[in-house]
Amino acid sequence: MNWFKKLALWITVLFVFVSASFSFFPNKTNAEENDPLGLKAEAAILVDAETGAILYEKNANVVLGVASMAKMMTEYLVLEAIEEEKITWDQKVMINEYVHKLSGAPGLSNIGLTQGEEYTVKELYEAMAIFSANAASVALAELVAGTEKNFVTKMNEKAEELGLEDYKFVNSTGLNNSSLMGNHPAGGPDEENVMSARATAKLAYYLLKDYPEVLDTASVPVLKFRDGREYKNFNWMLPTLVYAYPGVDGLKTGSTEFAGDGFTATAERDGKRFISVVMKTSSKEERFAETKKLLDYAFGSFTKQEVHPENGKIKGKETLPVTKGKEDQIKIETKDAISLMMKKGKEEDFETVLTLDKKKLNDEGQLTAPIKKGDKVGTLTVKPKDGSEIEFLSKDGIKSITVDVVAAESVEKANWFVLSMRAIGGFFGDIWGSVSSTVKGWF
Template sequence: MNYYRKVLLFVAMLIVCFASVSTVIPNVAKAEGDPLGINAEAAILLDAKTGKILYQKNPDKVLGVASMSKMMTEYLVLEAIHNKKITWNQKVMINEYVHKLSAAPDLSNVGLTQGEEYTVKELYQAMAIFSGNAATVALAETVAGTEKNFVALMNKKAGELGLKDYNFVNASGLNNESLLGNIPAGGPNEENVMSARATATLAYRLIKDYPEVIETAKTPKLHFEKDGRDYPNFNWMLPGLIFEYKGVDGLKTGSTDFAGYCFTATAERNGQRFISVVMKASSKDARFTETRKILDYAFNNTGEEQILPKHYQVKGQKSLPVVKGKGDKVKIYTKDPISLVVKNGEKENYKAVLVLDKKKLTKDGELTAPVKKGDKIGYVTLESKNGEDLGFIADKNNKNLKVDVIAAENVEKANGFVLMMRGIGGFFGDVWGSVSSAVKGLF
């Protein structure tokens, strides 16, 4: 009886062990594939200052972007204003098509009356805050004459901004079938598409090139003077809204049947700004709950670290030889420090690499006197110690990781007599060396 009891106990222990293994293994696999467990088709997280990628899931999968594509319309409108092609107070007359589109059922819109004038600013606010589709078309026509021309500008600008994996077929992000037969580009059922990487690149450039975009994006509610109505911002993570998150002040939501629920967010705390993108989340609320996970990770598990201090000297390359100077070498160091937002514990994963300006060197790698303190000699950049791509969204040359290397002291040019004596000394030194070699050869 005691024997059977032991056997049963052994079998029970085996069952427990197998059950534990079956529950642990999936979690390990999940952690390796997506450490944050984001419930969306694709996602990405950036440091908004440098564009460094801090997290990504399927970043290059091309998906529908819906109204997040209005960020490109915002970029082109702000660019046109900066270039003085249009003004905020410029009046826009609403045509029949834009009026009808603004009244179309089941579309996000601020009502626009045919024959009435609205300012560019009013239309921009309707687009950026309440995602007004008809207002977006009106702005596109104002900037480019027709929405068809504007779509061509969108695709051209995407290339200029360094986006990859994108295609714009309209200004609003709607499915073309919703445009009442006025299709500017593409097929009758096409939509705008981008990857999470491309979407994040667009948001990164929009904030960097036109930071004033935040002033409108952070408005929780639009009061539209023309009809006296209030329109809520679809970004429910803004202050006072249902998914309020400390620091969130933008940027753009989007949803269609094809794209699912999407959200490009940006948040700033204590001078540190992040950009996140969530694409094809499972529900309207999920795009915000999943964004919260990403931003929590950003603020709790990353931080700005000084990777190299000011006046850093690369090991083994702390000075350069100098010819025709009172001294024969000069100390060199970095002009400024290099700081970078990195994941906790990853500060030591970087190494400094010195790149000298060959135009300032002789064929033997020497500087020619005089050398002044502060003269730029080259630059120091960072590389990963294990050779991995450091992951910058729009900077393949790591420009954000470069700092000038300068001369740390003066080296004056030697006078003619000193140079002559050095030449004579060098000559006799060479002669003596030749004689010594010849004498040694006799023995």
């Protein structure tokens, strides 16, 4: 009996040890599935720059400090003002006392701006976009909106217009309001701009889409300013800089004590462009190392694949029935090709889905002649076979995987005589069918 009790005790101890082992050493496979890249960033996202398709995300909806990555919104509004001819690149901006003092504030990224001296919009924009100059950002904000406070209102309004979620702008620079020498334009005295990784990527997506010329400046490794000095771009992944990465040509870094170190990058190679965001890393070096992981993953694992060709037939639905036409069938095809950024080797995981325009069909599902070649009859879209949805930054992305289905030929309307004969034939056909059924019922 004692021997049995000892055995039971040993079994119990062993069971407890094994259970504890699983508790202290979690399943690595599950962890890898949740974050296959093992990023150290607090939040991150990777998207296809062309469509906004989300290819990877980690805590993408968590709201964090965005630091100087908020300057992407300042850039957007400046470029918009240029486009709308409210300001010009060669327009002169007089530097006031506040902007001058801010440009010399210790510990901040700045290019010294002399009070009473004039600088062009282009000079200030380059200082902001390349060297993240905070005083230059304020000078541009005041030019565009009269005051930085008014400009912040425009920032938040534009964010809503672009469909961003999880954001709050309190200044044009991304600094903590406590660093603005008592002139915080919105929010509390210690507030900062905050965004989620998803919102940050969406801002970058629209900035590139609406104003691709932003890369002309963002891609400049070193700014040569009028003071005779050279200022290296804080994006150290640009060519010739310390963490140079093939294809990187933007977009914006950010760093404060509250936000940590973040980076919104974009890179293009072999006809593929991606946008990546990492937020709240522990150092400037780490933000570039984590971005490299994302971009390596993007270029190494994803390919743009044509899912359905232009003028392609739809398998299983090559024709549609037609009523009142010289022909009783019409061929249909896709107007354009459908392409999708997907993981390599995953082509078989997707299928196309046809949706016909019910307004153009009668109760029997027929199109009514006349029908002209090119007339739209429906749409074709791509979906994963497992029933999930392809996720995009915006609803516009759905349009990139949806194409019109059109008539591949014309069908003229039959003349009145043909239609009359068909009607008569149908009438007698119905009578004959009724008689046949009755006769069969007798036997």
